[in-house]
Amino acid sequence: MTNRPGSGPEPGDREIDDSELMDVAQDPEQAESLHKALRTLANNPNVQGPLQEMAQGILSGRMGMTDAIKDERYMDALGDRMTEIRHAAESQTMEDREAERGKREEWERRRDEEEQKEREERDGPSTNLFTGSKKRGPGGHRG
Template sequence: MSNEREIQDQDLMDVAQDEEQAHRLRKALKTLSDNPNVGGKLQEMAREVLSGRIGMKDAIETPRYMDALGDRMNEIRRAAENQTQAEREASREQFAAWQKKEDEKEDKERAERDGPSGNIVTAPRRSGRGGGHRG
C-alpha cells in the first residue's frame, strides 16, 4: 500500500460520529491492514477502505466483509470461553497494560494534532516606546 493514496480521518466522517471516532476507526483499519495474523477478507476490507477504493459505509454493507467480521468475533468469543481463570486474569493484566500504553500514545497524538505548533513564528512584541500612533 505504500505507493497508494491512503485516506485521512476526515474521509471516515460519513460513518463516524466525531473526529475522534474517525481517527480511532482509521487507526483500527490500519492495524487490521498491517497485522499478518488477520489475513483473509478482514485484511482485504481494511486495505480497500484505507486506499479509498471502497468507502467504509460500502464495506459495512458488503456481506462477505461482515461475514468475515462475524466469523472472527465468534473465534474470539470461543477462545475467551475456553480460557482458564488464570489465563483470563493474565489477559486482563496484559490488556490493562496495553490500554494504558495506547491511551498515553493517543494523548500524545491528540496533543500534537490539536495543540499549537512549536514552529509558529510570531512578530516581536512592540515596546511601549516609539512604536505607537500619535494623534
C-alpha cells in the same frame, strides 16, 4: 502515490484521513478510533483474508466504509472472527483471563500515551506559533 485496483497498500500509497470516515462515524473521535482499528486489521499478521483485504481497501481509498458494510462477504468474515473471539474467551481459564487483563491494561496504557503524544504533536505547533507570534515578532505593531 498509486492506487491500483486489487492491490494492497504499498509504501507511498495514499491513506485516507479520519475525515473520510465521517460518513459512518458520529464524531471525529469515533472516526479516529475507526481509522486506528482499520490500520490494526490491515497490518495484523493474524488477520488475513477478507477482513484484511477490506481494511486495506478502505485505508487506500479504493473502497468506502459504507460499501464494505454492505458487502456480505466482509460482514460474514467479521461475524466469523467475532465468533472465534467469543469461543476463545469462553475457553479461557482464570489464569488466562488475568494474563489477558494485564496485557490489555498495558496495551491501553501505551495507546493512551501514544494518543497523548499525537495530540501534543498535532496541537502543539499551532499553539506555539500563535503564542510565539503574539509575544514578539519582527516588525511587529507599535504599542
